[in-house]
Amino acid sequence: STPAAIAAAIANGARRGLLAKGGATLETLAHVRTIAFDKTGTLTRGEPRVTNVTPPGGDDATPTDATAINAALAKAAAVEMGSNHPLGLAIIAEAEARGLTIPRTLDGSAATAGKGVSGRLDSGLVTVGSPRQARESGALPASADARVTQLESDGKTVVVVSEDGVALALIALRDEPRDDAAAGVAELKALGVTPVMLTGDNAHTAAAIGAALGLAVEAELLPGDKLAAIDRLQQAGPVAMVGDGINDAPALAAAAVGVAMGGGTDVALETADAALLRNRIGDVASLIRLARAGMGNIR
Ligand code: ADP
Numbered sequence: 001s002t003p004a005a006i007a008a009a010i011a012n013g014a015r016r017g018l019l020a021k022g023g024a025t026l027e028t029l030a031h032v033r034t035i036a037f038d039k040t041g042t043l044t045r046g047e048p049r050v051t052n053v054t055p056p057g058g059d060d061a062t063p064t065d066a067t068a069i070n071a072a073l074a075k076a077a078a079v080e081m082g083s084n085h086p087l088g089l090a091i092i093a094e095a096e097a098r099g100l101t102i103p104r105t106l107d108g109s110a111a112t113a114g115k116g117v118s119g120r121l122d123s124g125l126v127t128v129g130s131p132r133q134a135r136e137s138g139a140l141p142a143s144a145d146a147r148v149t150q151l152e153s154d155g156k157t158v159v160v161v162s163e164d165g166v167a168l169a170l171i172a173l174r175d176e177p178r179d180d181a182a183a184g185v186a187e188l189k190a191l192g193v194t195p196v197m198l199t200g201d202n203a204h205t206a207a208a209i210g211a212a213l214g215l216a217v218e219a220e221l222l223p224g225d226k227l228a229a230i231d232r233l234q235q236a237g238p239v240a241m242v243g244d245g246i247n248d249a250p251a252l253a254a255a256a257v258g259v260a261m262g263g264g265t266d267v268a269l270e271t272a273d274a275a276l277l278r279n280r281i282g283d284v285a286s287l288i289r290l291a292r293a294g295m296g297n298i299r
Pocket residue numbers: 038039040080083085087088111112113114115116117128129130131157158159198199200201202221222223246247
């Protein structure tokens with residue numbers, strides 16, 4: 001490759017919304033053999049919507065006390081006012097769409113990345129978080145497991161609303177894959193690059209989405225686990241990590257090439273070596289092709 005070929009590739013990419021910070025980034029991208037994707041906001045739109053709110057033990061045959069279910073949803077929304085996680089925004093939107101009165105007595109709330117959020121309301125200490133967390137804290141009875149697994153195997157994310165250690169409701173949410181996610185993943189495979197999805201979401205949901213999009217998954221990863229996964233994958237060669245910077249900034253920084261997409265938070269753009277401005281998964285393959293062209297078509 002020549003400096004002129006590299007400069008041409010960078011300029012050509014910029015015209016198409018494929019930004020690379022420099023020649024070193026292009027050179028590494030040309031050699032990357034694994035692409036790690038964050039799920040939420042990257043492979044998916046990052047705009048989950050509530051699909052079900054059910055009693056914790058609740059099979060559909062159980063008569064549902066709609067008042068109790070709506071009260072649980074309203075409490076969840078109150079606690080999520082203290083977070084800006086996409087799941088929280090969806091829960092607030094659903095409570096509003098149902099015309100519920102969201103308690104405004106939130107007295108301090110704390111989010112734990114990858115796990116959930118807790119806050120004190122007049123009625124008690126309310127937690128909204130993963131089923132795993134709720135199981136570990138003893139709030140989720142074993143009788144709920146089948147229902148949770150059923151929803152998750154449908155590709156939905158389930159969170160548990162509990163108060164003072166007692167589960168009140170399950171909330172299921174669906175975050176649709178981006179329109180071109182499956183095609184974009186297939187393009188990468190055609191280039192000889194192995195895609196893998198890293199997510200904090202549970203294994204059932206991740207497996208359902210991974211199967212739909214055609215890539216391997218590593219699930220139930222806390223932010224630090226994503227970093228460790230990148231380090232491990234990188235023992236076999238340079239890895240590019242594609243993420244939106246929400247919960248995955250350390251992994252973006254650890255990857256040989258961090259690629260920001262998904263509307264890119266400022267954090268992601270600061271940590272990233274490259275950015276995809278059009279939020280298309282197919283642009284990851286375009287970036288690889290651009291890098292290979294700039295390096296003189298090495299494969
Ligand atoms: P991802 O890797 O897909 O971006 P996160 O690491 O952000 O996922 O979250 C992982 C899991 O932690 C979620 O699926 C959910 O169960 C739980 N969680 C995290 N934040 C919240 C929140 N604000 N409200 C409810 N659940 C949450």
